[in-house]
Amino acid sequence: MSESTGLSVVVLAGGISHERDVSLRSGRRVADALIEAGHRVEVRDPDAGLLPYLAERRPDAVFPALHGSSGEDGSLLELLAALGVPTVGSTGAAARRAWSKPVASSLVAQAGIAVPESIVLSHEAFRELGASSVLRVVRAAMQGDLVVKPASGGSAQGVSIVDDPTELPRAMVEAFTYAEVAIVERRIVGTEIAVAVIGTGDEARALTAVEIVPTTGVYSFQERYNAGETTFFAPSRLDDAVVDAATDAALLAHRTLGLRDLSRVDLIVDGQGTPWFLEANVLPGLTETSLLPLAIEASGATASAVYDELVRAAVARDA
Numbered sequence: 001m002s003e004s005t006g007l008s009v010v011v012l013a014g015g016i017s018h019e020r021d022v023s024l025r026s027g028r029r030v031a032d033a034l035i036e037a038g039h040r041v042e043v044r045d046p047d048a049g050l051l052p053y054l055a056e057r058r059p060d061a062v063f064p065a066l067h068g069s070s071g072e073d074g075s076l077l078e079l080l081a082a083l084g085v086p087t088v089g090s091t092g093a094a095a096r097r098a099w100s101k102p103v104a105s106s107l108v109a110q111a112g113i114a115v116p117e118s119i120v121l122s123h124e125a126f127r128e129l130g131a132s133s134v135l136r137v138v139r140a141a142m143q144g145d146l147v148v149k150p151a152s153g154g155s156a157q158g159v160s161i162v163d164d165p166t167e168l169p170r171a172m173v174e175a176f177t178y179a180e181v182a183i184v185e186r187r188i189v190g191t192e193i194a195v196a197v198i199g200t201g202d203e204a205r206a207l208t209a210v211e212i213v214p215t216t217g218v219y220s221f222q223e224r225y226n227a228g229e230t231t232f233f234a235p236s237r238l239d240d241a242v243v244d245a246a247t248d249a250a251l252l253a254h255r256t257l258g259l260r261d262l263s264r265v266d267l268i269v270d271g272q273g274t275p276w277f278l279e280a281n282v283l284p285g286l287t288e289t290s291l292l293p294l295a296i297e298a299s300g301a302t303a304s305a306v307y308d309e310l311v312r313a314a315v316a317r318d319a
Contacts, residue, residue: 009034029287063310196263196265207292245275
């Protein structure tokens with residue numbers, strides 16, 4: 001197959017997760033970029049007709065643009081692998097490692113990356129042991145400002161900054177709205193950056209680090225997807241040595257988790273220049289306000305060229 005030959009690509013977008021609308025926006029952007037690259041593209045929702053359709057039509061490749069459990073918990077990725085359809089993105093096993101923030105944090109910490117101190121609480125334990133008793137122990141063990149977030153999921157949904165102890169119960173309820181497990185994490189104050197990684201294993205490369213400065217000081221769902229709510233700096237304004245350390249941490253996290261093709265690693269750099277791992281996203285947002293497309297542009301590339309590279313890599317991998 002020559003490089004100039006367009007491929008038939010099915011872009012998956014939508015799903016039933018809390019991030020459906022974001023996924024639809026990502027899917028449209030991916031489809032437009034792949035059409036620009038010369039491919040024949042169809043956008044489909046991952047519904048009950050998807051697997052029979054793929055089994056019959058056998059597209060050259062599938063490009064998931066799904067966020068939340070629809071695409072990031074590994075289930076669909078493993079089904080696509082079982083179906084034998086070349087698919088952009090990580091394996092199901094790697095996706096599960098990244099999807100579970102406590103698992104991902106444990107693995108990257110073992111690899112030597114700084115990870116905030118945390119306590120992981122299941123909703124069941126929270127109920128059985130008594131909310132007031134659990135929260136007393138948490139407050140005694142973790143002084144200062146905290147971050148409470150679901151143990152899985154993205155787009156900062158269910159995430160709360162707790163600088164007043166009386167707000168902790170509400171933050172726990174908010175996190176449990178989105179997942180059965182919540183993380184109470186010591187807040188690291190510093191500069192938030194995102195490093196997109198393209199490729200696999202030793203061939204993976206980091207794109208330009210993007211510095212995130214939300215107008216409210218917190219990079220919440222609204223700040224992520226509403227234009228004008230956040231200022232981005234690409235490249236980051238941090239010192240070169242600090243950016244290099246953050247980039248190295250992102251590449252190490254990508255490889256440690258066994259991620260493939262693309263990821264976005266979110267970090268926060270403290271006042272001493274230490275990058276702290278927050279999470280890794282196997283199917284990051286690809287909307288007009290998302291960080292990975294911004295990193296692509298800042299790196300001197302185009303979305304059409306990068307997505308074309310990923311599709312062709314998936315086809316070659318399964319050839």
